[in-house]
Amino acid sequence: MSEEKVDQLLALGHKSEAVQQLYEMILQAAEKRDFAKAEGLRLRLIAADDMALIEIIGAAEVIDAARSAAIDPSYHEQWQDLCHGLSEEENNALYYALKEISLKPGTAFIEQGKLNNRLFFISQGQTNLVCQHGARQFLLEKLNAGDIAGEDTFFGISICTTSVVCQGQVTVKYLDRKSMEAWQESFPGLEEKLRAYCLGHSRLDSAKAAKNLERRHDTRFPLEGVVNAQLQDLKGQDLGASFRGVLEDVSAGGICFYIKSSTQSTARMLLGRPVSLSFSWINLGLYVRGVIVSSKYHLRNDYTVHVKVTNRNDPLFVELVQKIRADRQGNKKSFK
Numbered sequence: 001m002s003e004e005k006v007d008q009l010l011a012l013g014h015k016s017e018a019v020q021q022l023y024e025m026i027l028q029a030a031e032k033r034d035f036a037k038a039e040g041l042r043l044r045l046i047a048a049d050d051m052a053l054i055e056i057i058g059a060a061e062v063i064d065a066a067r068s069a070a071i072d073p074s075y076h077e078q079w080q081d082l083c084h085g086l087s088e089e090e091n092n093a094l095y096y097a098l099k100e101i102s103l104k105p106g107t108a109f110i111e112q113g114k115l116n117n118r119l120f121f122i123s124q125g126q127t128n129l130v131c132q133h134g135a136r137q138f139l140l141e142k143l144n145a146g147d148i149a150g151e152d153t154f155f156g157i158s159i160c161t162t163s164v165v166c167q168g169q170v171t172v173k174y175l176d177r178k179s180m181e182a183w184q185e186s187f188p189g190l191e192e193k194l195r196a197y198c199l200g201h202s203r204l205d206s207a208k209a210a211k212n213l214e215r216r217h218d219t220r221f222p223l224e225g226v227v228n229a230q231l232q233d234l235k236g237q238d239l240g241a242s243f244r245g246v247l248e249d250v251s252a253g254g255i256c257f258y259i260k261s262s263t264q265s266t267a268r269m270l271l272g273r274p275v276s277l278s279f280s281w282i283n284l285g286l287y288v289r290g291v292i293v294s295s296k297y298h299l300r301n302d303y304t305v306h307v308k309v310t311n312r313n314d315p316l317f318v319e320l321v322q323k324i325r326a327d328r329q330g331n332k333k334s335f336k
Helices: 003-011 015-031 035-048 053-070 073-078 080-084 088-097 151-155 177-181 190-201 204-210 264-268 315-334
Strands: 099-103 108-110 118-124 126-133 136-144 163-166 170-176 226-231 243-250 254-260 274-281 284-297 302-309
Touching (some): 015 053, 080 190, 126 204, 151 190, 226 254, 243 315, 264 284
Antiparallel strands (some): 118 170, 126 136, 126 163, 274 284
């Protein structure tokens, strides 16, 4: 049997025979675990006769069953809770989207202050979850086989706030965001199930809380007004068009403002980018430079953008924070 034979049958108008030939070829490809070929033949089957529902549905079931049978049993054992929450088709989609890599001791596969677009499943070995806080580095947690890493930045919009470093030889599987986005049409609920599992099993927040690292260094004060934001390159040169936002708050080390964005991917593209901000407050015209460190979705396509200020010692910016702090403290006293 060959695809050329199928073409000949279709050319002669022998559609039912061509369907049977394709179905048999799908069974053979699935048995050999050549799933790419099997799926390609299934698409040819649909194109040949989209009313051959018994064969089309049967082919899909055969391919899914063969995919499930080919999964390493240790994967189901290690990620038992996750697998139990997914359908057979969803489990197959996740498993075959994962890529596996081996890492040497001392390798940091998640680095604080950098971007991360991968969700990691630790298969073998031990890693350290660490956080640089000022001049000190804290060991937050040890992550072992069966743990996940990178969930905060994979599902959220933020640069990495911690690092994960291999203690010895480590094997991880990882899912990249592009693969997850490819599921949207075929498995629309899979992303949310994976998110719920990962955030439910995450040890990052509790580890930070145990070390008292969630407390902000600087008090934030409400700030009103319109801000003009301009992305820049590493040399401080403007890039592209500017965009406007609505100020939310300010601290001695950062500024937060709202923007409108129709997609999360657009907001995510801002991460790690140098930016200059210009705005007015009373009689002060301010120009602030910084780096976009996180963004968060709110209702109606609103996103907050959080900027770490890099010229925080600028006299006008210092004056702004001092005046707002004084006004806030004065208001508090007036209510006593």
